[in-house]
Amino acid sequence: MPYKKILLGYDGSQPSKKALEKAVELAKRLEAQLHIVGVIKPFEFAAIDYIPPEEIEKYEEEELKKEEIILKEAIEFAKKKGIEVITKVMEGEPAEELMTYADENGCDLIIVGKRGKGGFKRLLLGSTAGNLVKYANQSVLVVK
Template structure:
């Protein structure tokens, strides 16, 4: 059914639940490729390129460890997985990545649902679902 599944992964509780779904889907759809990406959301307003580089390097180190742990679990289950840390705005970056790699499904974890957090965080999953060209699964 699915040939390429993309999971936007940040190591949070919801992302971990989404990862469990992705692993199950990958096993059901034997032979599908799984892309696990973390987006390093770099601040728009910085004083220098060095600040951007520093923030990006810190994000790559942090997410690299998280993605490495996730990759081990997939490898143990015999699932073909690719991981990458990419800079940019979360919504735009996830959608661009999915289009570039011709993903059939984007999976995201649902985050905060109340107050300001909903508008800052939950809005990412909602906007991915709204603007993606492929199917989107939001895991609660």
């Protein structure tokens, strides 16, 4: 049976929740493993200003905490539907990190929503979804 390890990119947005529902359903039917990854943005700062390391650390801790709450919701949702998932928080550019995760963990399908949180309204397809469709080594399912 194809698709034994599915990767869902999850940012807690409404479209990603829809993707979560489909991913859980598909994983159940295919008896596949479901991996859920949330990517947080690294701290960005202007090079001219000095930022105390404690502040950067605080930012990272807060982002990590927020992400863990988001992933916990996804874990709970999957559990209610009867499946155990594997989750991970990564840091960097979302599409790049998701591709790295999929390659390194032998995932054979990537699932994402059509849009995420934020992003440019004029884009019909979000940049993370678009970049995955263009550059990922795996098949990509964009849930609409």
